[in-house]
Amino acid sequence: MPEAKHQDSTVRTEPTVLTDEELRTLDAHWRAANYLAVGQIYLMANPLLHEPLRPEHIKPRLLGHWGTSPGLNLVHTHLNRVIKERGLDALCVWGPGHGGPAVLANSWLEGSYSETYPDVSRDAQGMERLFRQFSFPGGVPSHVAPETPGSIHEGGELGYSLAHAYGAALDNPDLLVACVIGDGEAETGPLAASWHSNKFLDPVHDGAVLPILHLNGYKIANPTVLARLPEPELDDLLRGYGHEPIHVTGDDPLQVHRDMAAALDHALDRIALMQRTAREEGRTERARWPVIVLRTPKGWTGPAVVDGEPVEGTWRSHQVPLAGVREIPDHLRQLEAWLRSYRPDELFDTHGSPTSEVLACVPGGARRLGATPHANGGLLVRELPLPPLERFAVPVDKPGATLHEPTRVLGDLLEMVMEDSSDRRDFRLVGPDETASNRLGAVFAATDKVWQARIEPTDEHLARHGRVMEILSEHLCQGWLEGYLLTGRHGLFSCYEAFVHIVDSMVNQHIKWLRTSRQLSWRAPIPSLNYLLTSHVWRQDHNGFSHQDPGFVDHVLNKSPEVVRVYLPPDANTLLSVADHALRSRDYVNVIVAGKQPCFDWLSMDQAKAHCARGAGIWEWAGTNHEREPEVVLACAGDVPTQEVLAAAGLLRRHLPELAVRVVNVVDIARLMPREEHPHGMSDFEYDGLFTRDKPVIFAYHGYPWLIHRLAYRRTGHPNLHVRGYKEMGTTTTPFDMIVRNDLDRYRLVMDVIDRVPGLAVRAAAVRQRMADARTRHHSWIREHGTDLPEVADWTWTG
Missing domain, CATH: 3.40.50.970 (Thiamin diphosphate (ThDP)-binding fold, Pyr/PP domains)
Known part of the structure; x- marks a missing residue:
């Protein structure tokens, strides 16, 4: 050198x-590659030009x-x-x-192509197959x-x-x-x-x-x-x-x-x-x-x-x-002259194999x-060292008695993952300037944010060798992580929910890549692309309308069902369970939507694991009159909708104690789909058992309500399904006012029950009026005090 x-x-x-x-062999290799490239675009026969080109040697559609x-x-x-x-x-x-x-x-x-696809051998027969298959049905x-x-x-x-x-x-x-x-x-x-x-x-x-x-x-x-x-x-x-x-x-x-x-x-x-x-x-x-x-x-x-x-x-x-090789004789002559200009007789032997000069x-x-193997990362991947979840679980003696910030609890788990993978260096956390904001700062006890530019004395957690990556470009976060995963490592992308849309087209391509690679036996499964979407729509009341958009879930669920998974854990322990599953998985795109603000703890760790394994289930402790068939189902998906449904259930218990209410929580949103449409979908028998065939279902959903209708439209009970969710009524306001503006609040849900359960419209008219009055009182209160009603701000589950 x-x-x-x-x-x-x-x-x-x-x-x-x-x-x-050296010059001669390099040029020979280059000419051979050029010849093969032209042949793929044009030829379906006569690959070595052993006879003059005729129109029937040319593909009927020239693509490339x-x-x-x-x-x-x-x-x-x-x-x-x-x-x-x-x-x-x-x-x-x-x-x-x-x-x-x-x-x-x-x-x-x-030779790597023929090793991967033996029928495309490195000879004249294989060359013809190489040519014919290119951009061909x-x-x-x-x-x-x-x-x-x-x-x-x-x-x-x-x-x-x-x-x-x-x-x-x-x-x-x-x-x-x-x-x-x-x-x-x-x-x-x-x-x-x-x-x-x-x-x-x-x-x-x-x-x-x-x-x-x-x-x-x-x-x-x-x-x-x-x-x-x-x-x-x-x-x-x-x-x-x-x-x-x-x-x-x-x-x-x-x-x-x-x-x-x-x-x-x-x-x-x-x-x-x-x-x-x-x-x-x-x-x-x-x-x-x-x-x-x-x-x-x-x-x-x-x-x-x-x-x-x-x-x-x-x-x-x-x-x-x-373009007109089949129809225009002069074009056919030009193509043959073009191909022969590479002197293929010098590049391939009588069997059509590359000569030693070409391969030198x-x-x-x-x-x-x-x-x-770096381009087939599943061959190199090692299991991620994930600790027992019980080490990080929050204690839950009874539902709704304590509050935790779910993503902060997850941060403790990720710190241990970072620590345990420090020697192997095969786990990265990426995000657009939001690791601390999203309550994942515990990871900085195990690693820093990597940074090769100048470091000032006032900077925190910046170092040359960190494994947290932050840059205010969702495109780069996504691209870095995709390259990291495709070469056999693990990672998590943490992002504000509203701005993950910036990578819509990138996740499209990655999903398509995974779907195709699953059909190739030689491609080994790679670690899943995991999104943690937080700072979500219902807790962006301070940043306002620009930061309020829950639609990434809709976008992802339009894609290949064998690849995409969407989870909405309602509390800290369910988030731990879902994250553990996602980080262990292969060949998926997992979207986890979870809040970073204080959230009630509903389930113990054992209950959370069982609930997440089911994907959707009845919370018996939240309903009433279990000895008879429910008259109404209150369903929920997402942390804030879950709280509002439970608050509504409490109001119904107090004001209409004779009403039989069932509460259903959905963690895995694909469970609502038919089994024929998604691997996680429920059979009609399961769905009807959970939601009933003919009773009203009031569904409080984290995102746009029409997604739930789209997922469940084939179900027998769909005419009875009424969904509340985000309706683009965003602004800078109080947390509960965001919920009221979009008709997802507890009072509106109780009104929906009264409107849809037969016989309640007259019998419970006074209760409905009280609920409507509470909404009116809310509007007056926030404009005078700038805070939510005490009965809302201080609410706890008392069931």
Whole structure:
């Protein structure tokens, strides 16, 4: 290795000089990958061009994207070289939206694809299958996907590649994560924020991320911003982000090979020096990590002109440069000339297998990018050390006698998890500046918040080596955690309920990834993506309307039922039970909604475990007249709705003691669905036994009421179901007024019972009037005193 010197955060090395043989083999590999990429887009037969191309050799529908493929093939080829020469453990995140042809081509060349899918063998027959299956019914997608060996990033997830790369590098000190960033995705907000991830990367305990910004100039139909910036302005931008740019520019393949080899060696020498000085010499100041800026033409080596229009180096090469190959003879001739320009007879032997020259740069075994176990994290995952819940449970001698902040109780459990995993470093807590606000601050007794930028004397819990990650970007929190989980580690994302919507599209893709990977026998299950949503709608009275939105649950429950789970624990012990289950689970997205404000303790730990295992159940101690069939069911899901239902049950017990009332609490919201629609759903027999077939059900729900109707619409008793929940009546007010404004309050629930139980409208008219009067009195009281009614603020369960 050339001598490396450290001076003013800059590393200078003697330029890499490839031998003629190295240059020849690298070019051969690159040409082979390009040939395979073109073949996947166009061919369904005659893969090695043993006969002239005819229309019947061409796919009837031409789908795929050529424009980014030659650049990705170049990167893959040169990563192979440095991985093999340096003995690196590496992973690559392929960011460009439709780079599937390139990544599949390289996986097939290195042999990892045929090992994963033996029917796609590394010969002429397998090449034909590789071509035919691409973007074809019953085949594989046109982008990098779960089906692609070596991948942890869906090709359609524009904007999240760099965050995923950093997540993969966390607590992986021996791993190099290369990340190819397309210049289209570089325009997105999440990617722009992701450059700041280097302020959270610990060079001692984490691996390295090497961003490779691929500027080919165009998106689908427009130029890209970064490609049009003058080079000095782009350098200023990247240096401002904390990176040192290394440029590779050109369209002469041999010169670009030389320059790319030199750039990679320079970058890796720099990374090795930075890690060594941090790990062996204790260097703590933040240095500039390298970034490679690769400028090559879009559609490089493809048709230069088609039908008189320029194609190579323009937006016209983005997808299929020659669209009329079956119908237009000149297009067919151009395609054959294009394919033969790579000289396939030099690249593949008579059996269709890659020649030794093509494979000279390819590393062996698990060091191949398509075979790295880091891209199949379930192979590496270890069980999380979860302590017994009884150690953290709050004592409950009788329901509603004490109060605790549920998330603070959970924080004590998470502290122990952090402590017990400190040597393994495979658990992270992420959130947008809210760990302490969400009452999880106990974790700081076991670890700090990681921070590589300047630390001031007034800062608290900041350190170079922490495992709590906070940044005011939900996108980065999600991306980091996804990369961390996909490479076999565990974590929890804590977020204000209203703002988790920012990652709606990201969780969509992760759910789709999990659903697809579950169908692939070679993908091992990974730890679940766990959300803790707190500071929720009913306790955001001080922040107001902007902080009030419980709709993430609706969004998630629209997704694949085999993957998604939603829990609404009503107190501290049920939160502990649900969190324990979620942290142990695999291949799910678990959404837990729980409050951070003082909440009544309803269930002991044993009762909580049993109740959470059921998912929904009768709280007999809260109802009345158990010896006969209920006349009304009061149902609830969520901590505040549970309190209001129990308060309503108390009012009914006092004012209508003869009424038979059943109280049902739902923790697992999917239990309301039919068993045929969700694995946790109830059979009709179970549902009818719990809610009855023909009695009124007054359901107090944490979120938007129509979700409950959607989940239960097929049930026999659905016409009798009346749901109260959040109706977008938000403002800055008192806690109870938020509930009254949305008609979820105890008085409104009692009125609903009177309105819907046959015979009560006349018999209990006076009781209904008292309930309505209490609501009126509430409005007057808060405007005079600024606080809730004493009978509400001081309420306790007296059943």
